[in-house]
Amino acid sequence: MSFDQDLEFIEMGVKKLKRQLEGDPEAIVTMVDKMSLYTKVYNLCTQRGSPVSPRELYDKYKELIIEYIMSTVLPSLQEKCDEEILIQLVEMWGIHKKMVHKLFLYFQYLDHGYVSRNSLPPLHEVGLTCFHDLVFKEFKDKVRDAIISMIAQQREGKPFDGDSIKSVLDIFVQHGIEIGFEEAMLKEAAIYYSNKASSLVRKFSYREYMLKANECLQREKTGVSCYLNASTEAALLEVVRNEFLSLFAGHYLEREKSRFLTLLAHENAEELSRMFRPFSKDAIWSHMAEPLSNIFKNHVHMEAIALARDTAMNGQEFIQKAIKLHEKCLKYINECFQEHDRFRQALAYVFHWLCNTAVGGRQPLELLASFCDDLLKKDCGKRLSDKAIEETFEKAVKLLPYVYAKDHFLKLYRENLARRLLSESANDDRERKILVKIKQQIGNWFQHPMKRMVDDITSTRENQLSFRDYIDRNSSIRPGIDFAVTVLSQGLWPDFKLADLDLPPEMEKCKEVFGEYYQWKNKDRKLTWIPSAGTCNVVGRFEPKTMELIMTPVQAAALLLFNSTNRLSYSEIMTQLNMTEDNVVGLLYSLSCAKHKILIKEPAMKTISPTDYFEFNSKFTDKMASIKIPPPPVAKSKKATEGVNKDCRWTIDASIVRIMKSQKVMAQKELVKECVKELGHMFKPELKMIKKRIEGLMARYFLERDSQDPELLRYLP
Amino acid sequence: MRRSSTKKAGQAASAARANPSAADLLRTASSKATSKELERIDSLFSAYANGTSGLVDPEGIESLCADLEVDHTDVRILMLAWKMKAERQGYFTLDEWRRGLKSLKADTISKLKKALPQLEKEVKRQSNFADFYAYAFCYCLTEEKQKNIDIENICELLDLVLGNQFRAQVDYFVEYLKAQNDYKVINMDQWTGFLRFCNEISFPDFSNYDPELAWPLVLDNFVDWMQAKQG
Numbered sequence: 001m002s003f004d005q006d007l008e009f010i011e012m013g014v015k016k017l018k019r020q021l022e023g024d025p026e027a028i029v030t031m032v033d034k035m036s037l038y039t040k041v042y043n044l045c046t047q048r049g050s051p052v053s054p055r056e057l058y059d060k061y062k063e064l065i066i067e068y069i070m071s072t073v074l075p076s077l078q079e080k081c082d083e084e085i086l087i088q089l090v091e092m093w094g095i096h097k098k099m100v101h102k103l104f105l106y107f108q109y110l111d112h113g114y115v116s117r118n119s120l121p122p123l124h125e126v127g128l129t130c131f132h133d134l135v136f137k138e139f140k141d142k143v144r145d146a147i148i149s150m151i152a153q154q155r156e157g158k159p160f161d162g163d164s165i166k167s168v169l170d171i172f173v174q175h176g177i178e179i180g181f182e183e184a185m186l187k188e189a190a191i192y193y194s195n196k197a198s199s200l201v202r203k204f205s206y207r208e209y210m211l212k213a214n215e216c217l218q219r220e221k222t223g224v225s226c227y228l229n230a231s232t233e234a235a236l237l238e239v240v241r242n243e244f245l246s247l248f249a250g251h252y253l254e255r256e257k258s259r260f261l262t263l264l265a266h267e268n269a270e271e272l273s274r275m276f277r278p279f280s281k282d283a284i285w286s287h288m289a290e291p292l293s294n295i296f297k298n299h300v301h302m303e304a305i306a307l308a309r310d311t312a313m314n315g316q317e318f319i320q321k322a323i324k325l326h327e328k329c330l331k332y333i334n335e336c337f338q339e340h341d342r343f344r345q346a347l348a349y350v351f352h353w354l355c356n357t358a359v360g361g362r363q364p365l366e367l368l369a370s371f372c373d374d375l376l377k378k379d380c381g382k383r384l385s386d387k388a389i390e391e392t393f394e395k396a397v398k399l400l401p402y403v404y405a406k407d408h409f410l411k412l413y414r415e416n417l418a419r420r421l422l423s424e425s426a427n428d429d430r431e432r433k434i435l436v437k438i439k440q441q442i443g444n445w446f447q448h449p450m451k452r453m454v455d456d457i458t459s460t461r462e463n464q465l466s467f468r469d470y471i472d473r474n475s476s477i478r479p480g481i482d483f484a485v486t487v488l489s490q491g492l493w494p495d496f497k498l499a500d501l502d503l504p505p506e507m508e509k510c511k512e513v514f515g516e517y518y519q520w521k522n523k524d525r526k527l528t529w530i531p532s533a534g535t536c537n538v539v540g541r542f543e544p545k546t547m548e549l550i551m552t553p554v555q556a557a558a559l560l561l562f563n564s565t566n567r568l569s570y571s572e573i574m575t576q577l578n579m580t581e582d583n584v585v586g587l588l589y590s591l592s593c594a595k596h597k598i599l600i601k602e603p604a605m606k607t608i609s610p611t612d613y614f615e616f617n618s619k620f621t622d623k624m625a626s627i628k629i630p631p632p633p634v635a636k637s638k639k640a641t642e643g644v645n646k647d648c649r650w651t652i653d654a655s656i657v658r659i660m661k662s663q664k665v666m667a668q669k670e671l672v673k674e675c676v677k678e679l680g681h682m683f684k685p686e687l688k689m690i691k692k693r694i695e696g697l698m699a700r701y702f703l704e705r706d707s708q709d710p711e712l713l714r715y716l717p
Numbered sequence: 718m719r720r721s722s723t724k725k726a727g728q729a730a731s732a733a734r735a736n737p738s739a740a741d742l743l744r745t746a747s748s749k750a751t752s753k754e755l756e757r758i759d760s761l762f763s764a765y766a767n768g769t770s771g772l773v774d775p776e777g778i779e780s781l782c783a784d785l786e787v788d789h790t791d792v793r794i795l796m797l798a799w800k801m802k803a804e805r806q807g808y809f810t811l812d813e814w815r816r817g818l819k820s821l822k823a824d825t826i827s828k829l830k831k832a833l834p835q836l837e838k839e840v841k842r843q844s845n846f847a848d849f850y851a852y853a854f855c856y857c858l859t860e861e862k863q864k865n866i867d868i869e870n871i872c873e874l875l876d877l878v879l880g881n882q883f884r885a886q887v888d889y890f891v892e893y894l895k896a897q898n899d900y901k902v903i904n905m906d907q908w909t910g911f912l913r914f915c916n917e918i919s920f921p922d923f924s925n926y927d928p929e930l931a932w933p934l935v936l937d938n939f940v941d942w943m944q945a946k947q948g
Contacts, residue, residue, distance in 0.1 A: 668931035691934045698906060699864070705906060710913060711931045 006044060007060055010106075013037040014064050017102055018072070021095050029102075037106040045109055054114035061107055061123060065130045068099065073135055082146050086164045089143065093131070093171060100127030132175060140179040143168060147181065148188050154223060155192065166227035182232050186239050189220075193243035206252040213244040245287050253291060260292050264299050267328075273336040289342040296337075297346035300329055304354045315367040316374065318359055323395045326351060330398075348402070355402040365403045369412035371396060376420055376427075376434065386430070393434055400441045404684040407647065410446050413438075415494045417450060421457045422486060422533055428457045443681055449492045456493075460486045463521075470517045479510040486534065487518070487527070496530045502578040503531060504560045507553060531557070532632075540598065543618045548626035549598065555629060558587055559598065562616045570612045581610075586632035588614065594630050596622065652685055652693045657702055660715040667711050668694070755815070757824035762814045773809040785830050792877050793833050796840050799852045806856050841882075847912065853878045854908045865902035868894050875911070883915040893939045900935055907933040921947070 013036075019027035045054050073092045080088050104111065104124050111123045121129070147165050154160040172179055193216065200209050220240055224233055256275075263272045307321055329347050337343040355364045375389055375396070384392070403409055420426060431454045439447050464484050471478060503511070511529060518527055536556035538549045551559075561568060561576055568576075574584045585608045592601040593608070598620055602613040652675065659674050660666060666674075672690050679685055694713070697703045706712035765777035773781070782789040801817030803809055809817075821836065823829035840849045857866050857874060866874070872891040879887050890911065894900070900907075910933040918926050921943065928937045 669929055672929070687929065688934060688937065691937070695906065695934055699904060705931070710910070713931070 006040065009040060010037065010060065011064065013106070014068075014103065017099065018068060021099055021102075022072070034105065038108065041107050042109045045113060054110060057107075057110055058114065058120065058123075061103070061110070062126055062130065064103075065100070065127050066134065069096070069130060069134045073131075074138070077135070077139055081142070082150055083161055083164065085139070085142060085146050086150075086161075086168050089135075089139065090164060090167050090171070092135070096127070096131050100124050103127070128175075132177075136172070136175065136177050140172070140177060143172075144179045144181050144184055148184055151185065151224075152188065152192065160223070162226035169227060182235070185232075186235060189236055190239050190243055193240050194246075197244050197247045201247050201251050206256055209244075209248075209252065213241075216240060216244070248287070253288075256288065257291055257295060261295050261299065264296065269332065269336055272332065276336060276338060289337075289340050293337075293340070293342035293346045296332075296343055297349055300325070300347065300350045301353070304350050308354060308357060308359050315359075315362065315370055318364075319367050319371040319396065319399075322354060322364070322399060323392075326398060327395055351399065351402040352404075355399055356404050363405075363408075364399075365405060365409040366412060368396065368399060368403070369409055369416060372413065372434075373416040373420070376416075376430070389430075390433065390437075394437055397437050397441045400438065406442055407446075407651075407682045410450075414450055414453070417453060418494050421453060426457055428454045445681065452489060453492050456488050457486070463487060466521070467514065467517055470520075471513070477513050477516070479513040481506055481510055483510045483514075485514050485518075490528075496533055500579070501531060501554060501557060501583070502576070503553070503557050506560075507531075507557065540620070542620050544621035545625075547622065547624075549596075549629055550626065551629035552631050554583075554587055555591060555631070558591060562599075567613060567615045570608070570610050570614070573614065583632070584608075588612075590630055590632045596620070596627060596629055598629065648683065648685070648689070649693065651679065651682070652690060653697065655679055656690070656693060656697060660703060660713065663715070665706075665712060665714050668713055669711065671713060754824045755819075758815055758818045759811070761818070761824065761826070762809075762811055766811075771811070773814065775807040778807065778809070784826050785833070787833070790877070793837060795853060795856065795877065796836050796849065797833075798856060799840065799849050800836060803856070806859055847909075850878060850912050851905070851909060854905055865904045866908075867902050868900065871903045871908075879912070879915065883920075886915045886920055889921070889943060890939060893942050897938065897942070899938065903935070907935050910936055 013029075013033060016027050016033065017029050020029050041057065044057055073096065076092060077085060077088055101124070104127075107123055114120075115122055147168070150160065150165065169181065172181075196216065197213070200212055204212065217237060217240055220236060221233070224236060228236065260272075260275065263275070303325060307318070307325065310318075313321070326347075333339055333343045333347060355368075357364070359367065372393065375393055400406065400409065417431065421428070421431065432451070435447055435450055435454065467485070515527060518525070531553040534553055535550055536553045538551060538556050538559060540547050540549050540559075549559075557577060558573060561573060570584070570588070573588065574581070577584070579587070588599070588601075588608050591597075592599040592614060593606045598617055599614045600617045601608075602615070655675050655678050656671065659671060659678070663671075671694070672687060675690055676685060694703065698705065701716055703713050704716055706714055762773065765773045765781050767774045767777060778794070779789050782791070782794060787793055797817060798806075798809075800820060801809060801813040803813045803817075818824060818829065821829065821832040823832045839845060853874060854866065857870060858864070872894055875887050875891060894903075914932065914936055923940050923944065926932070926940055928940070
């Protein structure tokens with residue numbers, strides 16, 4: 001066969017295939033046809049002196065494809081638009097792919113041999129590239145416009161073929177052809193919704209406008225989900241949202257803001273919640289959160305300022321009102337503002353200010369500590385039920401996270417706790433429950449020592465039973481006085497002033513008995529006695545009537561001296577008790593110049609001096625049968641503050657060293673940031689203090705400044 | 718006859734020079750001063766040195782200053798000490814003396830006097846000044862293990878060392894140091910910080926001062942104090 005004949009043979013075969021693919025019932029490519037075509041190609045490639053060279057064959061292949069496209073595919077697409085073009089394109093592409101595949105079967109030998117040997121694009125690629133260049137590129141704009149107009153029609157309510165859109169988009173994506181679809185679509189959506197929003201704004205109130213806007217968003221979302229990918233979908237929704245919101249600011253914002261403020265001022269929670277009810281949390285109304293939360297913040301701030309400046313209130317009232325304000329705001333946030341973050345932040349801002357700004361010279365944290373103490377003291381239990389106390393406490397502790405110097409608060413709390421636990425009405429169960437509530441608010445880091453304090457009291461009670469047992473079993477060592485000992489673990493409890501003194505023999509005997517018991521029970525522990533703490537019930541036989549006096553063992557020791565004589569001098573008392581001067585002064589003051597004057601002082605001035613004389617006040621009486629003598633005064637709160645400051649310094653030092661040890665080299669700014677972060681849950685260290693500590697550590701050769709870069713600090717091992 | 722003998726000597730001498738030993742090379746390469754100069758430097762030393770201690774002591778320095786017509790509190794003496802790398806304030810050892818005068822190429826009093834302006838210029842150069850500044854601090858640490866200098870002396874030292882360059886900063890800082898109570902002494906870190914402060918921070922507005930950076934706390938307080946003054 002000649003060149004032309006061979007080629008014509010091939011052309012015929014291809015034409016037949018085409019017709020078959022187009023659905024021509026008469027064109028059936030049989031097995032024989034396939035085989036003969038294949039053989040033809042094979043022969044042409046392998047025969048020596050073949051009329052057709054492989055190159056020519058290759059070119060012919062390409063020519064055939066192109067011719068097919070030009071004659072069949074292009075015309076079919078030319079006149080179409082909208083849906084039809086999409087469907088047609090998908091169909092044509094499908095046919096083409098089949099065609100290329102089938103042709104490949106015939107031209108296989110060419111592909112394996114000639115093509116790969118000469119590094120030419122393989123045949124199927126040629127086929128695809130042709131379609132690419134001739135069809136896709138040619139029609140991509142038309143396709144895009146078709147899709148966009150289909151989307152627009154969908155918005156107007158026309159039926160919609162999402163699948164064909166998806167198929168076409170997929171094809172283009174697969175072949176990496178950029179049709180600028182996303183851009184055009186977003187632009188078109190913006191125009192559409194801008195118009196829509198304008199029309200709505202003129203007709204509807206704010207709520208209705210937002211509802212409609214929400215509707216549009218939902219519709220878009222369901223509409224495009226079948227054919228758009230996630231990121232394009234998100235971009236589209238963003239555009240829609242923006243179009244609606246851009247008009248909101250101009251038309252509705254001011255009105256809504258003033259309405260919101262009025263509702264707040266009138267405390268109209270009902271209306272406030274209705275304002276936001278139709279919208280879910282992440283829907284359109286979130287944009288309003290910023291202006292409204294600012295209004296909310298300012299409003300609450302005003303209330304807080306008024307509260308802080310009210311000098312007529314005492315500490316208790318202040319805390320109560322602060323709690324009330326806090327609860328009210330929480331109610332708004334939870335019920336009306338759908339717990340939106342911005343409102344939470346607004347509340348946090350105001351209460352951070354309120355809980356750390358001094359009120360009438362006292363820090364809120366001190367007032368809070370006193371408030372908690374009052375709640376938990378014995379007499380409160382008479383006025384309020386257990387449940388009420390717990391509820392009030394729970395609300396009060398919610399203020400704790402706002403306090404910066406939490407460690408200071410806890411130190412005060414611990415002192416109060418110690419006092420409560422050592423009083424007669426210690427309720428260790430309730431104290432434990434309360435500690436849990438505090439833990440819930442500010443974390444666990446402080447809790448351990450305080451919990452152990454409570455445990456001490458619990459174990460003391462158990463101990464007491466076992467001690468009684470011990471005495472009962474060993475009758476010879478009866479102490480003679482009915483007494484109980486509270487054993488405290490050292491280091492947990494606030495420091496007691498160890499008033500060293502000589503106790504009367506009765507008390508000494510008690511000490512001895514218990515000491516033996518305790519040694520027997522706990523062999524490796526050492527006891528140190530604190531007579532200034534604890535209570536002693538003393539029977540006072542006064543002329544008017546006999547009364548019971550409740551006081552500390554130290555005071556009892558002093559009074560017992562008067563059993564042997566009616567009158568003693570200051571120095572006699574001091575010698576007999578073997579006490580230091582400071583302790584004696586406070587002690588005698590509490591017995592002679594305070595509320596209950598058990599001793600008469602000569603001269604009668606209200607200050608104790610070493611030349612005073614003291615006499616038993618036999619005429620003393622009170623309408624009660626049993627009274628409590630106030631203990632000797634001790635300067636407490638100043639110590640707490642001093643202690644806290646010192647602790648502060650060491651804590652910061654420790655933190656700095658810790659950070660630098662792990663980092664080895666660090667910029668000063670970073671170090672400060674890390675330090676503040678690390679200590680933030682306890683207190684807020686000031687920049688100046690941290691700087692001072694850093695300089696101190698440099699002087700002690702823990703750190704040094706880098707010689708090249710003064711901002712850099714280095715850890716010195 | 719003589720001429721020929723001189724010639725011979727000259728020839729011999731040049732012959733010697735033509736094959737120099739390693740030691741010769743070293744000597745000529747390392748120090749520009751000849752042995753004559755070294756001798757003069759040494760004798761100058763002994764003129765001021767205390768016979769028993771073998772050092773130039775404060776008395777000797779005073780008479781040196783008199784001869785140089787420079788006040789003994791003048792900063793140029795400090796600069797001289799720096800050049801010598803003198804370790805102990807008020808004293809110069811023979812090594813230090815040699816070091817200083819050799820590098821200044823001064824072996825007589827008049828040469829030394831003439832070298833002083835040159836020395837000033839050298840110190841004022843950026844590359845040297847920081848070193849000189851730090852040296853000035855260390856030089857004043859007279860006690861063993863002393864790490865800090867008290868406020869009074871610091872004020873004087875600041876005036877001496879920085880007075881020319883940063884008159885305003887020094888004056889105000891000195892005023893502040895005397896007025897405040899937080900610091901009784903100044904340490905090296907604060908001292909070097911102040912020079913950096915003078916060089917980098919715009920005065921007196923402090924517009925580029927950032928207390929969050931690693932400036933010593935004393936300077937933070939100084940800036941606060943200045944800003945309070947300026948209202």
